[in-house]
Amino acid sequence: MNGKSKAHVFLMEIIIAILFFSIAAAVTLQLFVRARQQSQDSVDLNTAVIKTQNIAEVFKASDSVGENWVSFCEENFVRDGEDYTAYYNEDWFPSKDATERYVQVEIKREAQTGGTMITADISCVKNENILYSLQIKRYLLNQ
């Protein structure tokens, strides 16, 4: 009788332990999922900043009309007038097909006294959400 009673207590304890463990595991699992999401957001933001800044520096160095800019665009972008788009796959490697991750550059030219102000709006987009955007201006003196 004593042995049966102890077995019952043991079983009860295991049931309670499993119940408590499941609740604790569910809560902890959520914490892990959130941590993974935060980490993914951080990776996306860092990548977006690097890609945007890279384009910004090429734009500034080549003043948007020079050979460097043209060859850079031909290698990396799909051109539509003054709008340039570069597509990336899930690992942020360049992709030839249109994807949900892309960097878009919109160039506007404004004639001013003695020169032209060229503005580039660079946006890094993932699933229709703008991860990061920069505006660059470059004043070009007329020849």
Added chain:
Amino acid sequence: MALKNKNTPVTMSAGITSILMVFVVLCFTTFGVLSYLSADADLKLSKKAAQNTVRFYAADCLAEEKLAVIHAAMKEAGDKDALKAVEDLSKTEDFSLLQNSNGTYQIQFTVPVSDTQWLEVAAALNFESRRYTVKQRRLVTAVDWEEDEITVWPG
């Protein structure tokens, strides 16, 4: 005596289950909280770096606009003295016009990037061709770098 010995493992197991469960749950919670805090700190750092980059390029855009204003002043002077036009401009705007030892002129201005940083731009002016050449564009930090003093064993 023999019966008592047979019952002993059952009594032991009952306590061990709870202890194991508490230990595993504690481990899970600790690792979960640590990974979340680490990921959160990484994201905050990334956001701060991204914000700093935005501020730098915003200041850079402002510097380009100021250069355009200087160039426009020289161009609009027409047949009049371009130097006079830039001198007038430096009185109204926050520009400083300096004359170098070789007689050439240089204009300088700063654009704030943050509370502790600013962009310093200097351009050499050519009044004959009414053009400028950017000579300096640098990010200056107001706060001096403080070195950590490490006590080294003198031997």
